[in-house]
Amino acid sequence: MPRLHRGFVYLLTGLFGLVAEAREYVYTDAHLHYVDFFQESEGMDKLLEQMDAHNIRHVMISGIPVAKKWHENEPRRPRYYAGDDAGAYWYSGTDHILAHALQQLDEQQRRRFHPFLSGFNPNDKNSDEHIRRLLEMYPGFWQGIGEVFTRHDDLTALTQSETPRANSEAMQRIYLLAAEHDLPVMIHSNITSKRERNPLYLPELEEALRDHPTVRFIWAHAGTSKEIHRHQEKLDFLFDELKRMLGLYPNLFIDLSWTMLEPYLLDEKGEPDPRWVELVNKHPDRFMIGSDVVGDFRSLGKNMQEFDVFLDALAEDVAHRVAGDNFLQVLGEAFRPER
Template structure:
């Protein structure tokens, strides 16, 4: 009798366990995916190539234009460049991405005669230099225009462009005339551009490989660009490393480049040094890049946000997720909760836009750790709200309905900000005493 009772009890336990497992599996499979806004998409790579929709096999390569031999892409002729936008939208749909900030690539990787063995495709593939890619914005703008022409009679297709927010990046950040090139591109492609960036300032080995003068945030050329952006209600997405690179994971560096960025923010802050409007900045990768080792990064971001959260958004794309956020998830969750409207996520795909969804999935662990209302903001709404707000301000000022439109006679003064009086910042030193008193010396 006891044996039968035990067997019956085991049977009931087994049934209960299986039903629970079934319910759990059902809940997991039915949980809706997050909706994302991608704050960091490069339509082109370091050779100024990129994927395009090639499902009709009109051009050499696979469905996205990849050619097995050499891994390169064909050049798309006039009228066909909109295929880049088609594959971008397809990828966004597949990855549950509602909106995306899209730029070209501000640098072109040179193929040096010292490295004839194989052509480099990425900036770290060889020691050859990189050069500013002045025509990268033309490629992006032309893709938008070709898409519009192709689908001019399809309002549903044209409406999809509202999800894409093109950004200007093809200029030399050390050229005082850079702002004039941006204005030229805006006039060439009126109503297209909604942002400036990714502006390359200090950027680990990419900076080391740059030909000529090296960029930094507090450079007169960027003072001119960013003041123009503020006056025109265009956000600036900027890559400015918070610290120099380290030789190994144990070599911790102080955020010695932070003061340069603070000086730029202050110079572009309303009420200070003649600025009428505050320029809005998106700080790419939270100031982090490869081989950067900074102690308590979340505390430094917190210190910056305490003073500048009205002017600054934090881009959580690229290596900051695995190198800093996930190892210290609780601290980053608390940081985001303090500034819930100011954080965004991004894929940072480089020419391979078909990977957007795959690249954003790792953020689910961070998003799941956030309260529901904040989660929606970080995954999508903060981005959408920013670009909606900027578009409304431009419209009020008569600068276009969505993308910026400038009057034909508009010009930026050649005397403005050529010798900016940046107020010397000691932000790092002052906060070092508070955050890391043992390191203050």
Template sequence: MFKWFWRCAGILVLSLGVQIQAGAGMLYPAWDSHLHYLDFTQRTDGIDELVRKMDAAGVKEAVVFGMPIVKMWSAADPVRPDYYLDTDARAYYFSATDFILAEHLEKQPEAVRQRFHPFISGINPLDLNAAEYIETLIRLYPGFWQGIGELMSRHDDLTAFTYGEPPRADHPALMKVYRLAAKYQLPVLIHHNISSASKREPIYAGEMERALKANPRTRFIWAHVGISRRIDVPALTEEADRLLAACPNLSFDLSWLVYDEHIAVSEASLAKWAALIEKYPDRFMIGSDKVGHWATYPDEMTKYNRLLKKLSPKTASRLASENIRNCLPKKPVVYTP
């Protein structure tokens, strides 16, 4: 009898363990729409570890890009910075990030390679040569690139650290990039703060709106709904609603601080954002926004389960994977004169 009891208990524990394991991942088949393969010093934990963490989280595929800005290690600093806020040293735009990403991805077996959708990110958004650089990469790596971004426009402290004038979403250099994106049907993922740290109104939304309306054939993904460190716009959902209604070529990714500090702060805020997502079910996506290191990767993806539970199954599936998949080009992108 005791043998029977312990056998049944073991089966029960095993069953519970399987349920716990299944519940530890994403509730729906998921794609990561926002993943930096490299950090601010161009270091990475590598693809093998990333794949293991994606599998642990239940993430099938990911949009991946490098880091277009490098944090300088100044002679005045005794330790090498890992993150842009670690020291007071300056930062600079770094085009080689795209070549590093391509070199790592092209070495992978086809089964691994097919899980990643690489974007070109390494441009200076103030340089009128930026569009030409992107087209050069398309020519050098035929059929490889599937999007552009994350482009760095206004970005609070990072903007202050980076050499050059403050970037903006409607800068002439970026306008050329958007036109090139339309030519190749490449989506554009852009970080552009919707406001400053000292204002509670969306004072920079107009720059983004002008870019959107001037480029109706370009698909834009506005990272973090315009939110960054110390950016607090109380009417963010209302402004997002207005922009989505006015600009059919706009989508939002919900990664990083907008989720942690605006969406998931309470059941009421979750419900408010869920209602907005249900209103525009094909215009939102999720992402980890991890930066070269994967220790907390599963948590950064499975946190969205709270939001997914608030949505209808159809909308949740769109948010988890279908929307970002539908943004990508339908055929390999090759250079055309």
């Protein structure tokens, strides 16, 4: 069933004598990649144009920690990391590409961006020292770490490395560094594999949450992915596990970017799921939304506004927190914008 545009719904309610006031949201995009998997971008001018056009005041911005290889034997360059069987490799240059782009902006523009450092191998126990060097090289610049790619289905299989885990020794060292510098960590750690109908990989993330209680973890997509949904339309255990974890770990924050919108936040009719509405209302500071665009910003406004129907179902103060404030409050105190 096609989803009705929000403005049309308000028009209908008005015609039938009901009172409905459209909410206007000021968005913070809590999950945006400046470059794609080939380390290319439309550029800051296009990004700012889309932000201004769609009421997006702040953006979490990062590179992409891997680069997709155009293999010698492939006659055509792939358009995405899953476009062919060529591998991907950890790419530290992504942070410098991002830093250079942000440094070209004036101070007022730059304050709207919250750069996270991502260009490192989460299996390499040298990575914490690499991150430390980047923090020193760009003093006062980096506001978080991530998106860290650990369990990431087909991308993990294509990346030329051992399978990265949220509880690897290398990541444990990075969490200690994050705590030292008061940096949140955004981590992509799938809750399960493409075919297992149980939270197969969840203990890896839970170990990190338990052992590093002073680190604020942002769980990208709450452990879901497009590839998981291609094989399993919906993870029936996700809601109960997430509810349990939010009660256990006060350092856990949830990024609801696009793979969470359907089939979880909205049902098959495009209506907000009451269980998820209740959960977000119960934990009003723990959820945030993001576009997860990668270097191409044309769909940025659409991706953010698609959350409106769910936001409208929340208590109004909670909705504004989820749309804009919650990500900003997860940042270290020195980086939180003045309200």
